[in-house]
Amino acid sequence: MMRSVYVAGTGSTTFGKHSGTTIEALAVDASAQAIVDSGIERSRIGAVYLGNFVSGPLNGKEVLAGLVAEQLGLQGIPCTKVEGACASGGIALRHACLMVASGVCDAVLVVGVEKMTHASTAEVTTALNCAMDNESDGMVGLTFPGLFGLAWQAHAQKYGTTREDIAAVVIKNKAHGLKNPLAQMGADLTLEQICGSAMIADPLQLFDCCPASDGAAAVVVCTKELLTQPTKPRIRVMASVQTSGSARIAHHPDLTSFDATVLAAQQAYQQSGLQPADIDLVELHDCFSIAEIIDSEDLGLVPRGEGGRWAAQGQTGMQGDIVINPSGGLLAKGHPVGATGVGQVVEVVLQLRGMHTNQVANAAVGMTHNLGGTGVACTVHILGRDA
Amino acid sequence: MMRSVYVAGTGSTTFGKHSGTTIEALAVDASAQAIVDSGIERSRIGAVYLGNFVSGPLNGKEVLAGLVAEQLGLQGIPCTKVEGACASGGIALRHACLMVASGVCDAVLVVGVEKMTHASTAEVTTALNCAMDNESDGMVGLTFPGLFGLAWQAHAQKYGTTREDIAAVVIKNKAHGLKNPLAQMGADLTLEQICGSAMIADPLQLFDCCPASDGAAAVVVCTKELLTQPTKPRIRVMASVQTSGSARIAHHPDLTSFDATVLAAQQAYQQSGLQPADIDLVELHDCFSIAEIIDSEDLGLVPRGEGGRWAAQGQTGMQGDIVINPSGGLLAKGHPVGATGVGQVVEVVLQLRGMHTNQVANAAVGMTHNLGGTGVACTVHILGRDA
Numbered sequence: 001m002m003r004s005v006y007v008a009g010t011g012s013t014t015f016g017k018h019s020g021t022t023i024e025a026l027a028v029d030a031s032a033q034a035i036v037d038s039g040i041e042r043s044r045i046g047a048v049y050l051g052n053f054v055s056g057p058l059n060g061k062e063v064l065a066g067l068v069a070e071q072l073g074l075q076g077i078p079c080t081k082v083e084g085a086c087a088s089g090g091i092a093l094r095h096a097c098l099m100v101a102s103g104v105c106d107a108v109l110v111v112g113v114e115k116m117t118h119a120s121t122a123e124v125t126t127a128l129n130c131a132m133d134n135e136s137d138g139m140v141g142l143t144f145p146g147l148f149g150l151a152w153q154a155h156a157q158k159y160g161t162t163r164e165d166i167a168a169v170v171i172k173n174k175a176h177g178l179k180n181p182l183a184q185m186g187a188d189l190t191l192e193q194i195c196g197s198a199m200i201a202d203p204l205q206l207f208d209c210c211p212a213s214d215g216a217a218a219v220v221v222c223t224k225e226l227l228t229q230p231t232k233p234r235i236r237v238m239a240s241v242q243t244s245g246s247a248r249i250a251h252h253p254d255l256t257s258f259d260a261t262v263l264a265a266q267q268a269y270q271q272s273g274l275q276p277a278d279i280d281l282v283e284l285h286d287c288f289s290i291a292e293i294i295d296s297e298d299l300g301l302v303p304r305g306e307g308g309r310w311a312a313q314g315q316t317g318m319q320g321d322i323v324i325n326p327s328g329g330l331l332a333k334g335h336p337v338g339a340t341g342v343g344q345v346v347e348v349v350l351q352l353r354g355m356h357t358n359q360v361a362n363a364a365v366g367m368t369h370n371l372g373g374t375g376v377a378c379t380v381h382i383l384g385r386d387a
Numbered sequence: 388m389m390r391s392v393y394v395a396g397t398g399s400t401t402f403g404k405h406s407g408t409t410i411e412a413l414a415v416d417a418s419a420q421a422i423v424d425s426g427i428e429r430s431r432i433g434a435v436y437l438g439n440f441v442s443g444p445l446n447g448k449e450v451l452a453g454l455v456a457e458q459l460g461l462q463g464i465p466c467t468k469v470e471g472a473c474a475s476g477g478i479a480l481r482h483a484c485l486m487v488a489s490g491v492c493d494a495v496l497v498v499g500v501e502k503m504t505h506a507s508t509a510e511v512t513t514a515l516n517c518a519m520d521n522e523s524d525g526m527v528g529l530t531f532p533g534l535f536g537l538a539w540q541a542h543a544q545k546y547g548t549t550r551e552d553i554a555a556v557v558i559k560n561k562a563h564g565l566k567n568p569l570a571q572m573g574a575d576l577t578l579e580q581i582c583g584s585a586m587i588a589d590p591l592q593l594f595d596c597c598p599a600s601d602g603a604a605a606v607v608v609c610t611k612e613l614l615t616q617p618t619k620p621r622i623r624v625m626a627s628v629q630t631s632g633s634a635r636i637a638h639h640p641d642l643t644s645f646d647a648t649v650l651a652a653q654q655a656y657q658q659s660g661l662q663p664a665d666i667d668l669v670e671l672h673d674c675f676s677i678a679e680i681i682d683s684e685d686l687g688l689v690p691r692g693e694g695g696r697w698a699a700q701g702q703t704g705m706q707g708d709i710v711i712n713p714s715g716g717l718l719a720k721g722h723p724v725g726a727t728g729v730g731q732v733v734e735v736v737l738q739l740r741g742m743h744t745n746q747v748a749n750a751a752v753g754m755t756h757n758l759g760g761t762g763v764a765c766t767v768h769i770l771g772r773d774a
Contacts, residue, residue: 002489022522056443062517063472066631066763070638076650078629079764080478083468085450091467095482102389102489130449135409242465244453251457263463376453377466 002101005237007383008222008229009038010346015215015334016184017117023052023059026216027068027113030339034218035072035109039228042072045220046105048079051092051112052338054127058119068111085131086287088112089217089341090242090370090379096221097240107222112342116212124212128337131373133247145209147249147374148288149201154255155290156203158305163203165308167194169289170207172317173325177332179358182343184334185211208289213334217343234386235352238365239268240379247376258375261298265369268380269300274365276300279382281323281351281360283344284369286330292316295369296324299380318360326351326358341370341379352385389488392624393614394770395607396425397733402602402721403571404504410439410446413603414455414500417726421605422459422496426615429459432607433492435466438479438499439725441514445506455498472518473674475499476604476728477629477757477766483608484627484768494609499729503599511599515724518760520634532596534636534761535675536588541642542677543590545692550590552695554581556676557594559704560712564719566745569730571721572598595676600721604730621773622739625752626655627766634763645762648685652756655767656687661752663687666769668710668738668747670731671756673717679703682756683711686767710747713738728757728766739772 011033013026027050035042050065061067065079084091089112096108116124125143132138137147155161170189177186189207197206227234245260246252252259269275282301286292293307301322302310310316316324327333327347330340348366350356356363365384372378398420400413414437422429437452448454452466471478476499483495503511512530519525524534542548557576564573576594584593614621632647633639639646656662669688673679680694688709689697697703703711714720714734717727735753737743743750752771759765 024522053449054443056441056514056517057447060444060513060517061521062440062470063634063760063763066471066760067520067634069631070633070635070763074631076630076632076646078478078481079471079631080482080629081470083449083470084453084466091465094465095467098485098489098491102485102491104485104489126447127443130443130447133454134448135411242467243463244456244461244466245463246457247450247454248457260463373450373453376450376457 003103004224005097005100005221006224006227007219007235007349008040008227009034009220010349011037012182012217012343012346013215014182015213015336018214023055023061023113023115024067024071026115026214027111028071030216030218031068031072031109031111034220038220040107040220040222040226042074044107044226045074045109047077047099047108048074049092049095049110050081051088051341052081053083053085053088053114054130057127059115084377085372086337087341087370087372087377087379088338093342093345093381094240094242094379097237100221100223107220107226109220110342111216111218112339113216114336114338115214117214137249145201145204148290149204151255151294152203152290158256161308163195165312166289167191168311169292170194170331173286173329173331176326176358177328180328180333181357183328183332184213186328186332204288210287210330210335213336215334215336215339217339217346219342219345233353235349236384236386237381238384239271239382241267241271242379244377245375247374249374256294257298258371260375260378261295261371264378264380265299268382272382274382278365279322279367280363280365281326282367282369283325283327283347285371286325287335289331292324299369323360326360344368344370345381348383352383390490391611392484392487392608393611394622394736395427395609395614396421397606397736398424399569399604399730399733400602401569402600402723405601410442410448410500410502411451411454411458413502413601414498415458417603417605418455418459418496418498421607425607427494427607427609427613429461431494431613432461432496434464434486434495435461436479436482436497437468438475438729439468440470440472440475440501441517444514446502471764472759473724474728474757474759474764474766475725480729480732480768481627481629481766484624487608487610494607494613496607497729498603498605499726500603501723501725502601504601524636532588532591535677536591538642538681539590539677545643548695550582551578552699553676554578555698556679557581557718560673560716560718563713563745564715567715567720568744570715570719571600573715573719591675597674597717597722600723602721602723602726604726604733606729606732620740622736623771623773624768625771626658626769628654628658629766631764632762634761636761643681644685645758647762647765648682648758651765651767652686655769659769661769665752666709666754667750667752668713669754669756670712670714670734672758673712674722676718679711686756713745713747731755731757732768735770739770
C-alpha cells in the first residue's frame, strides 16, 4: 500500500549565467531554500536524489549527491545521483516520491543542477550529444538542433504547421519569461525578429532554441504527517511516472511524436484518475519551439496535429484552454539540464499555492513533462492542491 | 510491508582489457547472460538500473541505461543510471531491490559497467578524481593512491600494521584471482616481488593497487514467485543498505576507518538479523591492499586494528575464520568502476550456488561491500541461501 506524497518546500537559483561559483554551491543554495521552505527538520530527511546530466565532462566532478548533502549537514543517509539526459531532474523527483510512498523515508530532498555556460559552444554540443546514440546518430553528424529541425519538417509536412504557428510558441514563452524572476531570457519578441534570427538547423532559427544555462532547483517531498505549515495549501503528487523510448532516430517510426511521452502521459492519467481536461497548466519540455507543439499533442492536452494552430490562436496562453509553460519554459526560463525537471515542479507548486509572478487563475492541478535525449527517457508528474 | 527479494540470474564479461567493443556492448553482454540465467521472460522485467561512474568523461556517452535497455529489447520501462563513484554498482542493486521489495516491479535488471583501459593514465586519474572533493582535496593535489597511502601510514602508526602484513593481502587476492576466469590480474606473487615493485604513493607500491579495467556485470532480482528454476538454490537478499560519509579528507577524524562502512554494516546486520560470525565470505572493496584491512575491520569481520595480522596469519584466506575476496577482489579481478559492486554480487551468488571456481566450503551467507570515493558513498548487501 503506497502512501500519499506531498511537496513541502521548494527552492531555486535563477537560471542563467553563474560565474564565480561552483556547481555544488548552486545545488546547496537551492536545496537550503527548499529545506527552509518545507519547515522540516534536516534530521527527518532520509535520502537525497540529485539529478544531473554532464557534470563529469563539463565540471570534472561526480559524486555530487554526496558532496551536496555533506555541505547541507545531511550525514549518513543514502545520496544518489540519477541520470537520464535532460530528464535527470524528473527521474530524481520520481525516486524521491517512491521512497516516501513505499515507506522507506518520510522526507526526501530532490535537487537538480547543471553548470554549462563556462564551456565553449563546441564543448557544450559535445556534452549534450552524450544523450544520443553516438554509435549511430552521433556518428553521422546528428545534433539535437538537427533532430528537432527534422521533427519540425515532419510536423509541417504531415499537419501543415507553419513558421508562424511555431513562432507563436516563441513569442508566448519569451513573454512569460519576462514575468518570471528566475528566467534567463524573457523577451518581448515580434514575428519579424524571430524570422530574422540566425538559421541554426533548418528550419530552426536562433529564437527557436533554448539557451545553455547554469542553475539549480530543489524540492522536499514528504508524507502528509510531516507537512508542518497549515498556512500553505497542501500540494500532493497525484502521479509520478518514468518511461523510456528509443535512443536511435531510425527506430522512431514518426518524428512528430515521442513514444516515451505518450506512454508516460497515459500512465500519469491512469495513476491520478484525471483526464487532460482536468489539467490547468503544464510545464513541458520545450527545448526547441517545435518540441512544445509535439509535447502538447503527445500529452493529450491538444488534439493531434493541432499544436501549431492552438499556439497561433492563443489557446495555450494565459487565458487559453490549457496554459503551457507560464514560467517561460526552457526557451525563456533556460535549461540547466539536470535542474530542468525539478525547476518545472518548483514552478507548478508556486502556481498551485497561488504565489506565482505569472499566476494562472484558479490553478488547482498542474503537470510537468521532462524529456531526455531523443525521447530515450521521460517523466511526467501531476500535482494537485488538496481540497 | 516489504516483499522478499531474490537474485534470479547473474552474468558478467571478463574484467580486463576489452578493445574493439563499446561500453554499451559490454553492458548488453552481461545483461543478456543474466536474463537467460534467470529464466525470467523479458516482458516481466519492470525497470533497469545501470551503475556507471565516468562514461561521460571517458567514453563521451550518457543515457546508458536507456541505450542498453533498447538493445536488449526492453521497451517503455523506467531506465535509470545511478552514480555514487566506485559504489555506483551497489547503489544500482539497492534501487532494484527496493523496487521489488516495495511492489513497484516484480523483476528488475541491474547492470554495472565501465570502460577505462583505452584512456591514458592521466585521463583515468583525472576521471577518477571526479570522485573527490575537488574544491579542497583535489585542489591540493590529492589522488586516490595518495589517500590510501595516508590511510596506510595512519593504520601502521596506530596499530603497528607492517609492510609484510599488507603484502599478505596482495599475495592472497592475487592467488585467488588465478582461480577466477573472470579475473584480470591473478598472479603467483612473492613478498620480494611485492616489496620490489614500483613505489606509487609511499608506502603504496604497484602490486598494492588495483588495475584500470573494462567490464560489465549484471543480475536480475525478483520476487519469490518469479523464481522459475527449482534446480538452483534460492538466493535471497537479506540486507540492502546504502550510506554516505564525508567527501573531504579533513572531515575524517580517523583515516583508519570509513564512517560510511561502519554505519552500513551496522544497518545490514540489523536488517538481516545476522551477526559478523554468520558471514561465510565477503567480497569487499580492496581498491588498494590497505583498503581490505580497513574494510574488514569496519565491517566488524575482524577485530579493530587486527586486520593486518589476520591477513598475515591466513585467517582471511580460503580456510580462514572469514574468507575475504575469494574472487581475487579488485586487486586481482579488476575494478571496472561501475561494474564492481554488481560483480561482487555475481561472485557471491556463484559461491552460494556452490558453483564457484574458487569455492568456499559450505558457503551459505555472503556479504558484499562497495565503497565510493573517499568514503562518500557505501553499500553493503548480505545474501543468503534459502533453506
